[in-house]
Amino acid sequence: MPKKAAGLTAAKVSKAAAGRYVDGNGLRLLVRETGVRFWIFRYTLAGRTREMGLGRAGSEPGAVPLSEARQTAGELHRLVRSGVDPLARRVDERAAAKALAQQTAIRGVTFEQAAERFMLANRAGWKNAKHSAQWTSTLKTYAYPHLGDLPVADVLTEHVLAVLTPIWTSKAETATRVRGRIETVLDFAKTTGLRAGDNPARWRGHLSNALPARADVAPVEHHAALPWNEIGGFMVDLAQQPGVGALALRFAILTAARSSEVLGARWSEIDVDAALWTVPATRMKAKKEHRVPLAPAALALLADAARLRLTDGPNAFVFPGAVPGKGMSNMAMTMVLRRMKRGDATTHGFRSSFRDWCSEATSYPGDIAEAALAHVVENKVEAAYRRGDLFAKRRDLMTTWADFCGQPQARPAVKLVTRTG
Missing domain, CATH: 1.10.150.130 (Tyrosine recombinase, N-terminal domain)
Structure with a gap:
């Protein structure tokens, strides 16, 4: 039989001085020097004595009265006698309650x-x-x-x-x-x-x-691309087109750049003395800075673009739109092709024309052409070992490409342009 509670009364609980007071079944009253009173359940299990708080003692709102503390201590005393650790069970119950609350919250998210x-x-x-x-x-x-x-x-x-x-x-x-x-x-x-x-x-x-x-x-539809041996004749026609859009398209072809990179180009990215255009990572598809070597033809085109500058400052667009301080729309270069009635070509397709020319009309290695197009190396092992951007070799390639674009006659047969550097 559990030991009957003795030694404490409701009056003593409320008036006892600082100290510890035993009631029974492991129940103790702890009174601190500040007058704050707590219930403690003290028990021994497997040779180890532990204490478990049962709340603030007293009769005021929020406190645990003596009768309730005795009832709780009696239940805990029976648990201990059956071999259950009350503190361990409390930890488990709280963890389960927390998990249930989290699961309930999760299931509420659609x-x-x-x-x-x-x-x-x-x-x-x-x-x-x-x-x-x-x-x-x-x-x-x-x-x-x-x-x-x-x-x-x-x-x-x-x-x-x-x-x-x-x-x-x-x-x-x-x-x-x-x-x-x-x-x-x-x-x-x-x-x-x-x-x-x-x-x-x-x-x-x-x-x-x-x-x-x-x-x-749904077979993949590729961007319409002009055959590489027709680029020279097309560039002659394109040079006759007025407006900034035509200049931007010529620049895109000469640099084999994406339309978004060209339309967003700012003068701060251009180093004329070094014949270099540095496209920041924020504007690149692969989120990696891309250096573009500028052939003499591309530099001459930039000189024409400089004469069209509407605003000063390094942050000005190389190819400005109609609204001051704004670049051209994404459709600007496409509209040039439409005016030329060239349904057989797209802005992005000129990158394919460049790549085909590299493969079919030159002996430049494929990795140099891919680097010129700022394509990501898919092979992770190869990418890990490729530290540089092949810039010197790409400068030679882009100069050769610009020279080819300046030749209006079509080439009926493949002719290799040999480069060893």
């Missing part, structure tokens, strides 16, 4: 809310507002109707397929982007503790078993 958190966390690193708008638009149009209100922790393969199946063959490119964005949101949710397990939107080894490959339902 896929749409997780997507919004991801976009908020990553928006600053995206190139422009258009990219952010595309994310929001595609998810809102295709993913949210099926997944938006679903707890992100509960998204399964069947839910992802419900989004993708209706558009997989009819809108292959869009469907591919939607799948990738769903996968990214779910990866983010797992990283932030909102879900667990494999990603049901992953392609390789998963959805690839349920959906046909994109190439089978």
